[in-house]
Amino acid sequence: xxxxxxxxxxxxxxxxxxxxxxxxxxxxxxxxxxxxxxxxxxxxxxxxxxxxxxxxxxxxxxxxxxxxxxxxxxxxxxxxxxxxxxxxxxxxxxxxxxxxxxxxxxxxxxxxxxxxxxxxxxxxxxxxxxxxxxxxxxxxxxxxxxxxxxxxxxxxxxxxxxxxxxxxxxxxxxxxxxxxxxxxxxxxxxxxxxxxxxxxxxxxxxxxxxxxxxxx
Numbered sequence: 383x384x385x386x387x388x389x390x391x392x393x394x395x396x397x398x399x400x401x402x403x404x405x406x407x408x409x410x411x412x413x414x415x416x417x418x419x420x421x422x423x424x425x426x427x428x429x430x431x432x433x434x435x436x437x438x439x440x441x442x443x444x445x446x447x448x449x450x451x452x453x454x455x456x457x458x459x460x461x462x463x464x465x466x467x468x469x470x471x472x473x474x475x476x477x478x479x480x481x482x483x484x485x486x487x488x489x490x491x492x493x494x495x496x497x498x499x500x501x502x503x504x505x506x507x508x509x510x511x512x513x514x515x516x517x518x519x520x521x522x523x524x525x526x527x528x529x530x531x532x533x534x535x536x537x538x539x540x541x542x543x544x545x546x547x548x549x550x551x552x553x554x555x556x557x558x559x560x561x562x563x564x565x566x567x568x569x570x571x572x573x574x575x576x577x578x579x580x581x582x583x584x585x586x587x588x589x590x591x592x593x594x595x596x597x598x
Contacts, residue, residue, distance in 0.1 A: 423598075424468030428553075430593025432571055434458035434489070434532060458489035458532060460571060460589045464551075477503040481520050481551065485571070493528035495573075497549045514557040514565075524549035524573050533573065533587045547573045555595060565595045 434457045462485035471477040479502065485495040499522030507515040524547050533547075550572040557565035571589040 426466040426595055426597045428464045428466070428567060428593050428595040430462050430464075430567060430569075430591045432460040432462070432589035432591030434460070435588045435590055458487060458530075460591065461486045461488070462571065462591070475504070475506050477505065479503055479518065479520070481522070483551070487530065490532065491528055491530050493526055493530065495524060495526045497524040498522050499549060499551060501551075511559060514559045516555045518551075518553040518555070520551040520553075522549050523547075526573070530587065549573055563597050565597070567593050567595050
């Protein structure tokens with residue numbers, strides 16, 4: 383019995399080695415070489431800036447975040463840097479990503495913000511052969527070193543913002559299809575009480591943003 387078990391184990395090991403060897407040969411023939419370590423690929427860094435939309439006109443997932451921008455010079459400003467890592471994906475249609483963002487707010491009050499988010503990036507658009515496009519959507523948590531009054535809509539009576547709030551980012555990326563590592567991004571940077579679930583319903587800030595992304 384013991385000899386039979388050893389024979390089976392030996393057979394399984396030999397089969398596994400044969401399969402690994404076959405994969406290595408296929409990779410060498412295809413020019414793939416050795417696999418690249420997970421943490422060495424799939425990184426992107428984005429520097430972006432934005433201006434605060436009027437909270438009375440802003441609403442999440444509403445293009446009114448881009449309204450009334452002739453007066454943008456007087457707006458609250460945002461300067462941010464984010465690092466994103468691809469965690470996986472489905473074919474060449476969608477990627478799953480993690481995002482860490484540091485931001486500096488300047489205006490009526492100066493303060494710092496940090497956020498950790500996760501989400502997906504949709505990669506397939508019919509015009510990609512002319513202008514490579516992707517759309518990313520992230521949700522997570524944000525911490526602000528100061529509580530800004532503009533996060534509360536004046537039309538609402540509640541002023542119960544918080545250092546910790548839910549965060550949301552949306553990003554539209556455009557890149558020329560010559561495999562350039564640089565791209566232009568448009569999007570918004572959002573903190574709110576999640577429709578009253580985790581803070582007062584009037585607690586909201588939406589920054590319409592533009593920036594540059596570098597992929598490695």
